[in-house]
Amino acid sequence: MPIGRIERIERAVFRAIDEINEARAREQRLEKSSDTVLMGESGRLDSLGLVNLVVAVEEQVAEEFGVTINIADTRARLQTANPYQTVSSLVEYIASILARDPNG
């Protein structure tokens, strides 16, 4: 995976974070950092927040790469490590999906 692709994925995720932050209270907003914890004890996303992020990320990835991906499918749920734990784990998960997609 070339480094440029990871950066582009991260950029798409950050744009998605910008988008969902618009509807979140200041203290609930997500930081645009690869270390940002999304889910779990110190995470800021509830279930609706996660759905919003998933939808926004899929739209931004489609815009960035021109391909439709599904990051909330059964494979995500079967992962041993939760792909939604942090921004970096989400970026890696998206990269793995794109790597499977010949157009990605």
Place this chain on the structure above:
Amino acid sequence: MDDQTFTCVVISDFNVDNAVGYLSNSPERPLVQATAAPFGQVIQVLMDDSMECWKHRPEMAIIWTQPHAVIESFRQLHDHKTVSLETILKEVDSYASVLMRVTHRVKCAIVPSWVVPASQRASSMQDMKHECGIANILMRMNLRLAEHLDQAPNMHLLNAQKWIEASGQRAVNPKLWYMAKVPFGNEVFREAAKDVKAVLRGIHGQAKKLILLDLDETLWGGTVGETGWERLLLGGHDPVGEAFVDFQQALKALSHRGILLGVVSKNQEDVALEAIEKHPEMVLRTKDLAGWKINWQDKAQNVVDLVSELNLGLQSVVFLDDNPLERARVREALPEVLVPEWPDDPMLYRQALFGLSCFDAPSVSQEDRERTQMYVTERERTRLKTRVGSLDEWLQTLEMMVKIDELNSAHLPRAVQLLNKTNQMNLSTRRMTESELSAWADRPDRRVWTVHVSDKFGSSGLTGLVSVEVREEIGTIVDYLLSCRVMGRKVEETMLAVAIQYLQSRSVTNIVAHYRPTKNNAPILEFWKRSGLRYDEATNAFHWDPDRSYPVPPQITLKVDAVTPGRPDQLETVRS
């Protein structure tokens, strides 16, 4: 209103948390603090006053439903079962009667129109079929709902289809529905929040009232000072020329809704005015302009001067200019003025204008429609004033007439508009909705009059409002407000005479008026101090001895509408 936060409850059959999020966290003014009513219990929430969501008395409610969720017969139609239009409309009537219950609980209720996005219904030749197609029936349901909601001045039906269209492919995301029961994409909620805030600004008289326009490359293509008006790019068989004409037509259409237009341009005045009057494809002529400042001075200063001449506040102004430097200058110098970013391409001008959600008003009155004409006649008056010697002589030549009407339903929207937007000549600066003013006036010890001013140049329309209250033999002038455009023409004294003479007829022992200072209403204090009433500075109260007469100024012909409801016999006594 800028710092005011409106509390709002959102009632819906679907998960509205995202709508609540956009409403509560958008920095656009006014701020809204929204909460969601219990999910999926629309009818219960509307019927039951004791539900938790009503306990904190929200100022506003948004009732956003999906048609198949609240109109069972429409759900059947949606499943392509046979249902009569009559059955569906009866159900709409019942639902509307439940909706109306909310009008007494909140100051303002917003109902997004029913939509079924195209992606959620099978495309079919039947869609628009008379009295059975889903799209056809949905339109009829919305029209029926609009008829009902029109009966309540504090209920506003908003066009949700516009939000769907603006959101494009992102209007709906099935994932949001299946995973969270959210039927629309977040773009829709963002658009909805913008419109809700525009409604709030509109009903509180905070909509923009004046668009100040540059000329070169804004109203026409080219630089008139260099090419002359004959060579301007405007109209003709040219896509850009056509776009400039369309933009001007869109501006003129706004002026018919009461939005004033003005010009602030760096140009030679006579050259620019010649272009405005002579170019055959100009849509906007000087008669369409409330005023202009065409010179080589700083544009920010010109904006201040023109706005001051028009007796408006800077917060009422939108400034449109193709030049980013001029926009930056005005934005920095005058932060109250709305200076939107402006597209480089003239073909996008009209779209950009329509994208500004700052002109919304709950209704458009006759005064709104004629507002530009009023400013044009004001220019004529001012010209006359320079030719006539004293103020009295000038007033005599104007043939001023003041007509007093009891507040009635025909004048209510304009009266409320005036009540909410008058800053300078406003004694108590009470802000009220139509239903609040109507309820306040609906007591035998209170009277509310609207003041209509005209002269030989034409009518200035409903430009003033006075209200009084009599309690325990004390007569109080509660509201006293006047549009700045008729100031200094003895209308102020006439309004006082009307109020005082009425209170005298009620045998009060004291007549009092309380001045409530705001950062803008110093001009009214100046007038009241000159008015002859005794001013008690410690209490900010004015007093008048009821035994002393307060005549109507001789320059004024007073007309009292003798057929107004209420107590016409006593209103007759105010004639001078």
